[in-house]
Amino acid sequence: MLVTLINAGAVILGGFLGLLMKARVSENFKTVVMTSAGIITIILGINMALGGTDIIIAILFSLILGGFIGYALKLEDRILSLGDKLQKKKGVESGSFGRGFLDSSILFCSGSMSVVGSIAAATSGDGTMILIKSIMDGFMAIVLAAAYGPGVLLSAIVV
Numbered sequence: 001m002l003v004t005l006i007n008a009g010a011v012i013l014g015g016f017l018g019l020l021m022k023a024r025v026s027e028n029f030k031t032v033v034m035t036s037a038g039i040i041t042i043i044l045g046i047n048m049a050l051g052g053t054d055i056i057i058a059i060l061f062s063l064i065l066g067g068f069i070g071y072a073l074k075l076e077d078r079i080l081s082l083g084d085k086l087q088k089k090k091g092v093e094s095g096s097f098g099r100g101f102l103d104s105s106i107l108f109c110s111g112s113m114s115v116v117g118s119i120a121a122a123t124s125g126d127g128t129m130i131l132i133k134s135i136m137d138g139f140m141a142i143v144l145a146a147a148y149g150p151g152v153l154l155s156a157i158v159v
Contacts, residue, residue: 003127003134004118008156010138011108015153018145025146033139040136041113044129048116066110079105079158100148104155107144108137 018025070076084098108114113136117129137159145152 003121003130004159007108007130007134007137008159010134011104011141011156011159012153014138014141015104015145015150015156018142018147018152019150021142022146025143030143033143037136037140040132041111044113044132066115070110076102076106096148097151100144100151101154102151103148104141104144104152105158107140108155108159 080098080102082098082101111133113129113133117127117133121127121130141152141155
């Protein structure tokens with residue numbers, strides 16, 4: 001549970017930094033953050049793949065099944081609608097509030113590191129992957145908050 005709170009805290013901190021530095025978040029910074037996150041994800045994926053294929057097959061089917069369930073339940077539409085309701089309630093005029101909430105919620109909660117890291121933390125008490133993900137999410141929150149605004153901060157609730 002502690003690693004989940006750390007992850008949510010990283011999203012909030014990154015989101016606030018993104019809002020404060022909005023004009024100063026350059027394309028170079030965005031590129032470095034995205035590339036670094038991609039490389040770390042690939043390295044972790046290769047490392048896990050070399051450890052055995054049984055878990056990968058289970059993860060593959062879980063992700064496919066989860067994707068179908070999410071599509072059938074129209075989760076994207078519901079999250080976007082919730083973001084729009086929160087935008088109206090908070091009186092924020094930016095039309096990207098709901099999109100920021102949706103995109104960041106999906107990024108922070110539905111990736112393979114989220115799923116596998118949560119399973120590892122719950123079953124073996126190893127929160128290492130969630131801690132690594134927290135650092136990545138914090139930097140991604142800077143980029144997303146600079147682009148979309150305060151809706152990104154509310155994705156910490158979903159985390």
